[in-house]
Amino acid sequence: MRRAQFIGLDVHCQETEIAVLTQSGRLTKRMRVATTIPTLVEALRSMGPPGELVLEEGPLADWLYRNLSAYVDRLTVCDPRRNHLIAKDSDKDDPIDAEKLARLYRGGYVKAVHHPQSFDQAVFKQQVGLYHDRVRNRVRQANRVMAQLRRHGVFVHERAFAEPTSRSKVLAGLPKSKILRLQIECLWDGYDVAVEQVGAMRAVLVRLARKEPQIRRFVEIPGIHWIRGATFFVYLDTPWRFRSKSALWKYLGIGLERSHSGSGPERVQLPRAVNRCLKSAILGAAKSAIVSRNNPFADQYERWLDEGLGPRIARRNVARSQAAVMWGMWKNGEAYRPEWVGVRAAVEAMSGSSRDRESA
Secondary structure (H helix, E strand, C coil): CCCCEEEEEEECCCEEEEEEEECCCCEEEEEEEECCHHHHHHHHHCCCCCCEEEEECCCCHHHHHHHHHHHCCEEEEECHHHCHHHHHCCCCCHHHHHHHHHHHHHCCCCCECCCCCCHHHHHHHHHHHHHHHHHHHHHHHHHHHHHHHHCCCCCCCHHHCCCHHHHHHHHHCCCCCHHHHHHHHHHHHHHHHHHHHHHHHHHHHHHHHHCCHHHHHHCCCCCCCHHHHHHHHHHHCCHHHCCCHHHHHHHHCCCCEEECCCCCCCEEECCCCCCHHHHHHHHHHHHHHHHHCCCHHHHHHHHHHHCCCCHHHHHHHHHHHHHHHHHHHHHHCCCCCHHHCCCCHHHHHHHHHHHHHHHC
């Protein structure tokens, strides 16, 4: 029977530190190699039988995951926030980090981060991330314009200057200063570029989303459109990552996590470390479904309000119901059926709503 070995990688742009542990925890090899795929593959082959490889999540993790998985028995990308021992214990340098990462993995103390197997899926995910980044940039640029206008007593929202033809009215409220006008126009130039980028990224993203059969099924659900459907699709990647709907809800940032110390009282709260784009997408979908009315999710919302839940908790329950429907559709390959909404999800969402009252 082949004995396992655990390989830790501490990756940087130029060089990578490698540490190898035996199954008993004995350090057998430590080396430093260039961060290139051929060099890393050669180093892994020189270690004898393939082992279990671990590295931390970062900008290079997806590239290494796709290119090195075939050369080891198992490759795990782990969450660096959980690896406190690497940062807090002993002296901090890269060779020690690689060894301790391998030791944490050997002990089962790391938390795996999911990565898509397909290159096309990875690029699609990057497109979704880039779109949301450009949207945030557009909001930043708009806020800078509004802040500069407020300094001179002009209080407007983004819609007042979103169209270039309406900006003359905004300028009319400013003091007569060529320098000030130049400043505002410079900020508007940055805003216009941001708006153009958002439009271009959105067009590409919608085109990619229309090619995916699963996303085409998602957009049949009230409140889910191409951007939200694509965001849900790429960040989850596969429905089989989750053992239950409660695990899915927690990943989306709409479930509950419990904690307690010793014999003290149990604390129930929403998770803090979540994917903000994913959480925003599912809560936005719930809000859209509620506002549009005449759909099962809006009916659920009204029913929960009648039962005494607050609007915020009721909307979160709607988001849970939508996520459960999407998850079930994805696993079963089925189309959206309104009559299926709430058959189980409503019951499970309500089971958490009493605890939501405590955590709200």
